[in-house]
Amino acid sequence: MDFVVLDLEWNGAYSRRIKHFLNEIIEIGAVRVDGSLKVLDTFEALVRPQVGKKISGKVKTLTSITNEELENGLVFMQAVSRFGKWAKDAAVVTWGTSDILALIENYSYYGGGDRVPFLSRYADIQAYCEHEARSGGPGRQMGLSAAADLLGVDESGFDHHRALGDSLLALRCFQKVYDPGRFAPFLQDAKDDEFYRRMEFKNMAICDLSNPLIHPQDLAFRCDACGHSARRIGEWQLHNKSFFALFYCSRCDKKFYGRVQFKLKYEGLAVKKKILPYREKESEEAKDESSAEEGAREIE
Numbered sequence: 001m002d003f004v005v006l007d008l009e010w011n012g013a014y015s016r017r018i019k020h021f022l023n024e025i026i027e028i029g030a031v032r033v034d035g036s037l038k039v040l041d042t043f044e045a046l047v048r049p050q051v052g053k054k055i056s057g058k059v060k061t062l063t064s065i066t067n068e069e070l071e072n073g074l075v076f077m078q079a080v081s082r083f084g085k086w087a088k089d090a091a092v093v094t095w096g097t098s099d100i101l102a103l104i105e106n107y108s109y110y111g112g113g114d115r116v117p118f119l120s121r122y123a124d125i126q127a128y129c130e131h132e133a134r135s136g137g138p139g140r141q142m143g144l145s146a147a148a149d150l151l152g153v154d155e156s157g158f159d160h161h162r163a164l165g166d167s168l169l170a171l172r173c174f175q176k177v178y179d180p181g182r183f184a185p186f187l188q189d190a191k192d193d194e195f196y197r198r199m200e201f202k203n204m205a206i207c208d209l210s211n212p213l214i215h216p217q218d219l220a221f222r223c224d225a226c227g228h229s230a231r232r233i234g235e236w237q238l239h240n241k242s243f244f245a246l247f248y249c250s251r252c253d254k255k256f257y258g259r260v261q262f263k264l265k266y267e268g269l270a271v272k273k274k275i276l277p278y279r280e281k282e283s284e285e286a287k288d289e290s291s292a293e294e295g296a297r298e299i300e
Contacts, residue, residue, distance in 0.1 A: 002040065002090040005125070005174065006030045007167035008099045011059045013052025015109070022109060023102045024051050026070055027063070028083055029163025032090060037175050043086050044164040046073035050110075062161045076110045084118035091121035091187060095144050095170040100124075101199060114196070122190040123183070125174045131186075132177035144169055151176040198266045205241040206262035206269070213269045214262060221258040223249035224275045230256070246278065254278075 009027040014020070030043045048070050049055065055067060074082070080103075094100050100122060107116045129147055144166060148155050153172045159165030188195055206213065221230050226249065233255075234246030242261040248254070257276040262269060 001035050001121075002032055003035075003037070004030050004032050004087045004090040004092050005167045005171045006087075006092050006094050006099055006103075007163045007170065008102050009059070009063050009065065009161070009163050010102050011049060011052050011055040013049065015051050018109070022051055023105060024049050025076060025079075025102055025106050026055060026059075026065060026073070027163040028079055029165070029167045030083065030087065031164070031167050031171050032087070033171065035180070037171065037178055039171075041086070042164060042168075043083060045079045045082065046070055047076050047079045048073040050075060064162070076106055080107060080111075084116075087118055089120075091123065092119055092190075093123045093125045093174070095124075095166070095173075096126040096141070097124055097199065104196070104199065116190075119190045122188050122195070123186045125170060125186075128183055128186045129173050129177055132179075132182065144173070147173050201266040203266075204264045206264055207238055207241055209236060209243065211262070213264070218262070218271050219243075219260060221247050221256075221273065221275065223252055223254060224256070225249070225252050225254060228252070230258070232258070244276075 007029045008025050009029075010023040010025045012021050013024045015022045026047050026049055028043065028045045028047060031039055032041045032043070033039055046065070046069060055065065055070065060066065073079070092100070100119075103119075104116060108114055126141065126144075126147070129151070130142055133142075133147070133150055142150065145155060145160075147153075148169060151173050153169070153176060155169060158169040158172075160169075188198075209219070219232075219236075221232075222228060223230050228249055228251040230247040230249045232245050233248045236243045236245045238244075242259050244257055244259050247256055247258045249256070255278040257278055259274045259276055261272045263272070264270075
């Protein structure tokens with residue numbers, strides 16, 4: 001089975017037709033590899049914008065793509081048709097899900113269809129590389145540059161923030177940790193309705209403790225020193241979409257802050273907890289993760 005590592009560049013543009021912003025694709029870049037991740041071919045195309053006639057200064061600075069270059073680009077349906085023929089029968093993989101979402105959004109906007117016809121199998125290789133780099137342990141999402149640094153990939157030879165260059169860098173990271181057996185569970189069937197429902201589902205932070213999805217045990221904390229159940233001695237306070245409260249362990253005679261965050265995902269409610277150190281003179285600042293991150297212990 002071949003893989004196509006896809007990367008897109010886009011420009012935010014307001015559409016009067018749909019009355020909201022569209023991540024309008026301005027460049028497609030991809031590299032096709034075989035089942036052992038050996039490079040077979042590459043693809044790149046500039047896409048002439050039709051909604052936002054001029055790209056933003058930020059995008060121009062980031063990508064070095066100019067409006068003059070885009071005037072000679074293909075319109076989206078021409079570009080995606082060529083890409084679809086080139087990528088035929090391969091599984092499409094991207095670094096994170098932003099690019100595949102932009103592809104679905106643009107295809108729906110310009111083509112009028114709710115399905116991308118050449119998309120039959122898909123995988124998020126950012127999620128896979130993070131899983132492998134951390135041996136399956138928890139952690140925050142890594143950007144492509146951060147992953148390259150962690151995996152020992154030299155970025156100097158890649159054209160950053162250009163679609164083909166970033167697809168080649170993503171491939172290099174993928175090659176560093178690729179194992180066919182371990183990667184197989186990350187591949188999704190992209191032909192059914194559930195795939196599109198999953199991809200288009202918007203994760204949402206829950207900021208109301210009365211939400212019925214939240215259970216009492218989600219708000220309970222144990223001391224990180226002795227494992228004993230701790231008693232909450234402060235009111236819950238919301239800060240940066242996370243709840244904080246002061247807890248006390250009677251066995252250790254120790255105070256600490258418990259932080260919990262609730263995020264509703266397609267699979268259900270995700271609960272993340274952390275224990276933050278208590279400082280007598282800095283109790284207010286301890287509510288802010290940035291001032292209390294040092295010494296924080298992740299709780300499964």
